[in-house]
Amino acid sequence: MNNEYIDDPQYNLYILDLLTRERINLPTFESETGLASPILWIDEKTNYYLVIGMVDEKNAISFKRERSSWKQIPLMLDIAECFDMVYNDHKLYCLNYYKVKILDFSRENPVQDFKTSVRGCILISSGFGMRLPGIPWEVQRAYYKDRIVVTVGGDVLIVKGRRPRLCRIWNFEIYKMGSSKGDKWKEIFSLGDKAILLDMGITVRTKDIKGIKRNSIYFNGNDLDGIYDKNNVFIFSLDTKKVEQTHYFVSLSILCNDARWFLPSFKR
Template identity: 60%
Template sequence: MASHTDSVVAVTRPGPRRNTNAHCWCKLPQDLLRLIFERLGFADFQRAKTICSSWLLASKISQPNNEIPWMILIPKDNNYGLLLNPEEKDKVYKTQYLGNDFGNSFCVATYRSWLLMLDPQCTEMNIVISHLYILDLLTRERINLPTFESDLGLISPVLWIDEKTKDYLVIRMHDDKNAVSFKKGDNSWKQIPELLSSGVYDCFDLLYKDHKLYCLNHYKLKIFDFSGQVPLQVFKISVRGCVHIATGLQMRLPDIPHDLQVVKRKTNMVVTLRGDILIVESLRPFMSKIWEFEIYKMDSSKKTKSKWDKIVSLGDESIFLDLGVTVLAKDGLEGIIKNSIYFNGNGFEDKYDQNEILIYNLDTKKAEQPQQFVYSSIPLSNARWFFPSFKRE
């Protein structure tokens, strides 16, 4: 991966030759180096491990103290991606060659540095044949999946990969009533077990975390355990009162921009760092440019029917709706705005268009666009948040 960053240079004061080794950065104890590495962000971690063999060894036994998402931008009709690190506001990283079809594909899900890419193509009969593949941004490893026909696009697809064994799991809605999966060793899409199939009936949001599949429809939230050979339902709860159903038709008004007339609404599940479940209602009303959010937190200690509490603050955490997780925004950490929601504005209306990456600050009640200089200068087909993986070479 190429980058526009300055080289890291270690400078020490000159001294007597007999004391040179005592001031050499390569001679620092491994325990001290490990403490240093565990305080570095992704970019500094990757740079620091190239200093020398001693620092590389320390990186292999270290784990970053705080990981934050990066953004992948996919320029139209190009075979590379652009990466933005929130900690480095004025830098853009350009990836290596990612395939001739990359610039025409859409990123529909991520897991660590792996992207689930969709390349929809129309035949002469106007039938949409979708090509799916999994791509690692950093190693450029690619796994092609079977094609499928669908006019509905993809409804909240799921991607999971074990980076050691390269076992993987992809779940997608086959239609509005059924879901299918594909995992390592399969040669075609498989209908998921009947119990799970009924659990995802009419689901509009799926989330996979820690071998659990969270399924949300307008009435219930169900959780399935995937740690065994057969998925098992382990939990379900009503979501009445915190999931709103859109009703009524809307007339098109002349001489008013179409975008203002579109009511943008979406409901997402989020699992916090502590394992709490949140439901986030996002809304941009008719004829308005202002976003509104409602956040509900499940309270399992309640004995009443209503187990969802409306909350107005995330504290020191921020929500990334694409990823379905929260991230800790520590004091002094640049790039992540605490008590904020990171989301895709355009993706609420269109199947694949997700260029309008926005940050909504729950304190100021305002939304802004990060790294605006990139958006104004590069035509994009897609944008997505992802967690870069730390490689142990």
């Protein structure tokens, strides 16, 4: 282990339960960028946990509770530049600019379950342009954010967030994956009685959770670059096409800079 990684918090990760203050230290690893697109899954009955993330453009690693070190995931080698992942029902959903790949983690060694192209659905876009004087740079830039979401019923969605240059309004489009490899992605315009928790990459039934609005997308201000308060959660309504701010619901007496939030599992 190189000494340069030993004291850097970017490579010395830990899991913190904000209710009990229990802290689980994870092994140190070497990487140029830290752990990107992190995944955390916890069995609430046994406290068994699984952590997954990208350490560079081509390599992903995982760590389970009974291990002493991180383990590389070989099947991730052909999905370079994976920028978003979701773990659901023992399956890992990986997204890059060219395809979605699904890995089955129900066995000791993961196996490929499915792979399909996202061409025509996701475009590689540049958010930069000529800089104008007198206007904040965060307003001048165009922002793009594409996320993969797994629904309650097991469908795979891609949520495309867009904020044009010189605009303070985000807009979202949702595309649903076909049932077979040959099917194209189809845009959908309503979630019905469900809502998307974008940071977790899942949908929930709003009738099961008091206070969650139907046909909406919930996102963390830290998840979308630019104008939103990084310490709060926002709602995009697919009915009104407007963004509104939720109330602050957590007061922390500890510093959590650069933290990634994970919520308990929800009833399906």
